[in-house]
Amino acid sequence: MAGDTLWAQIHAQRAALADELATLSDDQWAQRSLCGDWVVEDVVAHLTAGASTTRFRWLTSIVGARFDADLHNQRRLAEHRGAKPAETLDRFRDIITSTTAPTGDTAAWLGEVVVHGQDIRYPLGLPYTPPVDAVTEVARFFASRNFTVAGRTKSKGLRLEATDGPFATGEGPLVSGTTLALTMALAGRSVYGAELTGPGAPTLRARCEP
Structure with a gap:
C-alpha cells in the first residue's frame, strides 16, 4: 500500500477501536490485556503516546530514560493516561487522524493499532477483526x-x-x-x-x- 493508503487504514482502525472502547465498563477498562502487565487503559494511553510523539520528542524521551525502553514507555503512558477512562478515551479520540509518528515506518504504526487493538479485544471477547x-x-x-x-x-x-x-x-x-x-x-x-x-x-x- 502507498503511504496515504496506510495512513487511511491507521485512522480507520483507530476509529473502530474508539467506538468499541466507548462501550466498555470501568471494570473492562481495568481488564488485563495481552500486552504484558498493562491493562486496557494502559494500552490505549500507549497508542495515544505513539501518535503524539515526533522523532525529536522520542529521541529526547529515550535519552532521558537512559535508553531504558520500559521507563520511556511508562513515562509516556503516564503523560497520556487520563484521570479516568473517559478522559483517556477522549485523548485517544483526539489522535485518530494524526499522522505524527516517531519514524517514517508507516506499516509499523499500522501494526501498532492492529496488534494493540487485539491486545484489548481478545481478553474482552470483542468480535471485531481488522480487514x-x-x-x-x-x-x-x-x-x-x-x-x-x-x-x-x-x-x-x-x-x-x-x-x-x-x-x-x-x-x-x-x-x-x-x-x-x-x-x-x-x-x-x-x-x-x-x-x-x-x-x-x-x-x-x-x-x-x-
Whole structure:
C-alpha cells in the first residue's frame, strides 16, 4: 500500500477501536490485556503516546530514560493516561487522524493499532477483526524486519501462509493460519498459537513464549 493508503487504514482502525472502547465498563477498562502487565487503559494511553510523539520528542524521551525502553514507555503512558477512562478515551479520540509518528515506518504504526487493538479485544471477547488487506501489510512488515517486534526472527526458517488472504513468506516447514493469527504470533502473542496449523506451527508457538 502507498503511504496515504496506510495512513487511511491507521485512522480507520483507530476509529473502530474508539467506538468499541466507548462501550466498555470501568471494570473492562481495568481488564488485563495481552500486552504484558498493562491493562486496557494502559494500552490505549500507549497508542495515544505513539501518535503524539515526533522523532525529536522520542529521541529526547529515550535519552532521558537512559535508553531504558520500559521507563520511556511508562513515562509516556503516564503523560497520556487520563484521570479516568473517559478522559483517556477522549485523548485517544483526539489522535485518530494524526499522522505524527516517531519514524517514517508507516506499516509499523499500522501494526501498532492492529496488534494493540487485539491486545484489548481478545481478553474482552470483542468480535471485531481488522480487514485482511490492512493486516496483510502488517504481516509483511513484521516478517521482513525486527523493528517494533522481532517478527523476522520468529519467522526465520519457516514458510508462513495465510488461509484467508495473499500473505505468504519464507521457506521451511509450513505454518498456516488466518492473516491475523500469523501477525499476532509474529508479534509474540502466544494465545494465537492455538489457531495455527502445519508442521512448522510448534516452532512458531515456542518462539512466542515469554
